[in-house]
Amino acid sequence: MSEPHPPLRLHVPEPSGRPGQETDFGFLRLSPAGAVRRPPVDVAPAETADLADALVRVLDDEGRAVGPWAPEVEVETLRRGLRAMLRVRAFDARMLVAQRQRKISFYMQALGEEAIATAHAFAIAPGDMCFPTYRQQGLLLARDDIPLVELMCQLMSNERDPLRGRQLPVMYSYKRAGFFSISGNLATQFIQAVGWAMASAIKGDTRIASAWIGDGATAESDFHTALTFAHVYRAPVILNVVNNQWAISSFQAIAGGEATTFAARGVGSGIASLRVDGNDWLAVLAASRWAAERARRNLGPTLVEWVTYRGGPHSSSDDPARYRPGDDWQRFPLGDPVARLARHLEGLGAWSADEQTAVQQAIEAEVGAALRQAESYGGTLIDNHVPPIESLFEDVFQVMPAHLHEQLAQARAEWAQSSANPKREGQA
Ligand SMILES: Cc1ncc(C[n+]2csc(CCOP(=O)(O)OP(=O)(O)O)c2C)c(N)n1
Numbered sequence: 001m002s003e004p005h006p007p008l009r010l011h012v013p014e015p016s017g018r019p020g021q022e023t024d025f026g027f028l029r030l031s032p033a034g035a036v037r038r039p040p041v042d043v044a045p046a047e048t049a050d051l052a053d054a055l056v057r058v059l060d061d062e063g064r065a066v067g068p069w070a071p072e073v074e075v076e077t078l079r080r081g082l083r084a085m086l087r088v089r090a091f092d093a094r095m096l097v098a099q100r101q102r103k104i105s106f107y108m109q110a111l112g113e114e115a116i117a118t119a120h121a122f123a124i125a126p127g128d129m130c131f132p133t134y135r136q137q138g139l140l141l142a143r144d145d146i147p148l149v150e151l152m153c154q155l156m157s158n159e160r161d162p163l164r165g166r167q168l169p170v171m172y173s174y175k176r177a178g179f180f181s182i183s184g185n186l187a188t189q190f191i192q193a194v195g196w197a198m199a200s201a202i203k204g205d206t207r208i209a210s211a212w213i214g215d216g217a218t219a220e221s222d223f224h225t226a227l228t229f230a231h232v233y234r235a236p237v238i239l240n241v242v243n244n245q246w247a248i249s250s251f252q253a254i255a256g257g258e259a260t261t262f263a264a265r266g267v268g269s270g271i272a273s274l275r276v277d278g279n280d281w282l283a284v285l286a287a288s289r290w291a292a293e294r295a296r297r298n299l300g301p302t303l304v305e306w307v308t309y310r311g312g313p314h315s316s317s318d319d320p321a322r323y324r325p326g327d328d329w330q331r332f333p334l335g336d337p338v339a340r341l342a343r344h345l346e347g348l349g350a351w352s353a354d355e356q357t358a359v360q361q362a363i364e365a366e367v368g369a370a371l372r373q374a375e376s377y378g379g380t381l382i383d384n385h386v387p388p389i390e391s392l393f394e395d396v397f398q399v400m401p402a403h404l405h406e407q408l409a410q411a412r413a414e415w416a417q418s419s420a421n422p423k424r425e426g427q428a
């Protein structure tokens with residue numbers, strides 16, 4: 001008789017470190033800068049399997065740009081890129097303080113991840129459409145045409161909020177900047193972006209889409225559905241997976257990052273895929289350009305896993321000290337994207353510590369002035385302002401359909417009745 005089998009058991013992945021421990025980042029599978037090959041953009045998806053396992057990097061430890069992915073880029077563009085990252089960091093820091101001061105109810109930072117959205121913004125073209133999550137404010141802050149004060153009015157839901165208080169703070173929407181309304185329902189960005197990209201191709205347009213998702217949200221079925229459609233129809237879309245190691249308090253291994261990479265999901269679905277150092281501004285620019293070129297030349301989708309680390313709390317409601325070592329970010333092997341690009345520019349003789357201090361001060365003054373202006377507007381719930389009931393029904397359809405007119409009339413009547421009822425006074 002054969003030996004009896006041992007009892008079955010499940011494998012539950014453990015995080016890389018808990019509070020009080022020192023994280024062993026050995027699980028990251030790093031490649032040296034410059035070591036990974038750069039295939040032509042018309043590479044067959046199956047031929048990218050090694051690129052989905054390795055890590056595309058350009059900046060070495062001395063801040064030099066090395067290897068086949070080092071992009072051709074003007075020094076002035078790099079300087080603008082660094083200023084964009086500093087702008088995101090300063091805006092985030094000030095808004096987190098504003099949340100603590102109860103000027104806004106909620107905030108989400110991109111601390112440590114600033115290179116990804118800002119460099120991507122430099123690689124796509126006007127008219128392209130991003131479907132971002134709440135951590136890609138860099139796509140907007142890398143541009144000069146989105147006033148900071150307008151973003152702050154959205155965060156405050158005040159009378160100048162372009163979204164009229166209908167979205168959670170941070171969930172911006174900028175059609176003119178190719179920034180699709182952020183949805184709090186994770187992973188919806190992926191199916192929507194693929195659908196938008198397919199529509200662009202059906203119309204014979206030249207615009208491409210860029211989809212955004214976090215490591216945790218790849219566990220949603222929408223992610224896999226989007227990959228299937230993108231592959232089957234060769235949709236002109238960039239599929240960005242931001243692996244910042246955490247989904248609130250869940251380590252990325254719980255979403256399936258332990259025995260494989262998130263980039264490998266793309267190859268498995270017939271999609272050309274790259275795994276890229278997301279804290280390396282030059283690598284992000286180069287890989288984003290490569291993926292955009294593939295989409296624009298009808299070569300199909302590209303999935304890019306950006307490896308990074310969420311330096312701050314998940315949101316202003318989170319306390320990471322309860323679930324991960326406090327010094328993790330300082331010890332993260334891919335470093336700080338701001339410091340790395342600054343070092344590269346210093347090596348080119350195009351940046352200095354003094355200039356960084358001056359730029360930082362100028363940005364902080366810009367952010368401070370915008371905040372004072374935003375605070376000068378009223379119309380928030382703190383001022384006991386209640387938006388008109390009509391605003392619940394407007395801006396959904398170009399022409400309001402009959403059933404909504406009916407519901408509006410009903411709501412007006414109920415509202416008038418409840419306002420007349422003294423018991424409910426003061427709730428408005
Ligand atoms: C469908 C859905 N499930 C759960 C949530 C709650 N939630 C909001 S953010 C978050 C973590 C997402 O982590 P990740 O995808 O890694 O993105 P990150 O926050 O790290 O950028 C969760 C679970 C949600 N908003 N939508």
Ligand SMILES: [Mg+2]
Binds near residue numbers: 214216243244247248
């Ligand atoms: Mg995450």
